[in-house]
Amino acid sequence: MGARVRRMGIVLSGLLLGGCGDVVAHRPPHETGVFCRPDRVASVEPIVLPATAPELPSDRAVGPGLFEYHSDAGIKIMVTERGEFYSIGVTPQPRHPTGDGIEISPDGRWLLRRESPHLFSYSIRDLASSEVLAVSDAYFHGWSPDSKWALFQPVLDEGPSRYVMLSLIDGSRVQSRYQPVEGEPVVAVLPDGRVITTEANAAGRMAWKQVKIVNLYEATVSAMPLTELVAAIKPGERSEAFFVSGDKPIMWLWLGQQSPDALSIIPTAMIAVDLGTGRVLVRHDITAQREGPIGVWAEDLITVKQTGTTMRLSVLDAETGRKRPFCYLSGQYDVDFRRDAGSVQG
DSSP: OOOOEEETTEEEOOOOOSOTTOOOTTSOTTSOOOOOOTTSOOOSSOBOOOSOOOBOOSSSOOOOEEEEEEOTTSOEEEEETTSOEEESSSSOOOOOTTOOSEEEOTTSOEEEEEEETTEEEEEEEETTTOOEEEEESEEEEEEOTTSSEEEEEEOOSSSOOOOEEEETTTOOEEEOSOOOOTTOOEEEEOTTSOEEEEEEOTTSSEEEEEEEEEETTTTEEEEOOOHHHHHHSOTTOEEEEEEEOSSSSEEEEEEEEEOTTSSSEEEEEEEEEETTTOOEEEEEEOOSTTEEEEEEETTEEEEEEEETTEEEEEEEOTTTOOEEEEEEEESOOEEEEOOSSEEEEO
């Protein structure tokens, strides 16, 4: 599950296609291309993404994806790790404060669709068999990294409910033993199935009082030390998005400050912190307002910066803090990077 960065007047987007020495912008959208990955050398030639693509096949899983984007035609398109393009629904998706209501599991097999933009009801379709699972009156929190289950939380009139893990193997539902408290959102699902929760203040922003790593099956909780993290956050900064590594216990935070007119958020920094020790690994101060994160690759952060009509994607190293460009995009797209273990906007 990737994170889209669209914040009160700020639109930061990106892609991961093209280059590596060969420009593939003019390939038909159904053909496999060579895409520019964060672990390869960048092509300086900007890439143009297609506005349309074949619809997701109903008879087979499409496999893991690198990213998804909304084209100029308003179509949401998935790009697989094989370089194939598939449209997720053939009609433009309505925009909604909580997203477009369409999610694909990390392995590319399951398609979740919110049945109404204002109701918490979902259908989950198996792209390999067309089997459909239904969930109603619940919040969707994300997929397990191995795509074996989906995490939901039933909607109750009073107080938070226990999480429910929906098995994508046999359709069974298991209620967690852990009882969440009020104002404790799930920040991310870790690769081992645990979840990260944090205490939120009245405005829904991270209060930095406690970050908990919760085993939903055993109801065991461990707290991340916050001394270094609190010290690394400057006065007035607040968290705008969270990204968790799929390879190491590292969490990235995107920080910002409210603009003087209170109409937008001004990005200020990106911080990497070790979830086990609480040690701050990197603080990268943002010097351009049109720069922000869109996901992770291994433990490193993927960032995008808009300059004129070109978008530049870079890798921000979690150990050294160095930033290296790896891809350029002509235009501006709303894009989710998919190679992360799980993320959610704060």
